Amino acid sequence: MSHAPGESPVNPIPPLILALFVLILGVELTFQLGARGLAGGPQAIGWRQSALTDFGFQGQYPTFMVETGQIRAEYLLRFVSYPFVHGSFTQAIFAGIMLLALGKFVGEIMAPVAVFVLFVVSTIGGAMAMWALGGAQDWMFGAFPPVYGLIGAFTYLLYVRLGQVGGPQIQAFRLIAVLAAIQFVFGILFGFAPDWPGDLGGFLTGIAFAPVLVPGGFSALVDRLRQR
Incomplete structure (x- = not known):
């Protein structure tokens, strides 16, 4: 494969994904400095727990809005704020690395x-x-649900690509199958995480929205619907 002069043979990470990664790691770094007494004073030790309580997601919040008819901005915020607070440094690092990797793969096709x-x-x-x-x-907290959304999009793109070259399209689901198997083994050994629906929902949302987010995807979808 040839490249134009001055053009990098490696596609860069989408800048917005890179910004999300920096935000996630910045929040985690703040928690780490506070826990070690390097910022915020004695009360900083509780920054992580306070952030998880203030920005994490629980089903009781949307249920309250539906049952009472009251729309609260702080409850709606939880639908999009939970990926930026993590329960531990390890969770934040793994989620951040997967975000960069999947963001780059998907970004090779999508804008x-x-x-x-x-x-x-x-x-x-x-x-x-x-x-x-x-x-x-x-x-539920941490960036794994949107990361699984990127995995869903990656699965769709690989599925289409394998179909174009005549390859076995079932292989497109290998990554999610491996991750699901790992989670199942850890669940058997250490107990299943209660936030597993978030990962499933993220994956299904990603695979559902990918067809309309690829270049020309929405137009192609409209054309297929018109033909029917």
């Missing part, structure tokens, strides 16, 4: 804004699934 939109809708989709399938008191 940077489309990748960002995918992140947002997968975040909301994860919250909706958690509301529908999780316990009302179960907390």
Whole structure:
């Protein structure tokens, strides 16, 4: 494959995805400095727990709005704020690395804004699934649901690509199958995480929205609907 002079043979990470990564790591760094007494004084030790309580997601919040008819901005914010607070440094690092990797893969096909939109809708989709399938008191936080949304988009793109070259399209689901198997083994050994609906919702949202976010995807979808 040849490249134009001055053109990088490696596609860069979409800038909005890079900005999300910096934000996630910046929040985590703040928690780490506070826990070690390097910022914020004695009260900084509780910054993480306070942030999880203030910005994490629980199904009871949307349920309250539906049952009372009261729309509260602070409750709506939780649908998109939970990916930026993590329960531990390890969770934040793993989620951040996967965000960069999947963001780059998907960004090789989709426009940077489309990748960002995918992140947002997968975040909301994860919250909706958690509301529908999780316990009302179960907390969800961390960037894994939108990361699974990127995995869903990657799965769709690989599925289409394999179809174009005549390859076995079932292989497109290998990554999500491996991740699901790993989660199942850890669940058997250490107990299943209560926020698993968020990951499922993120993945399904990503694979559902990918066809309309690829270049020309929406027009192609409209054409297929017209033909029917």
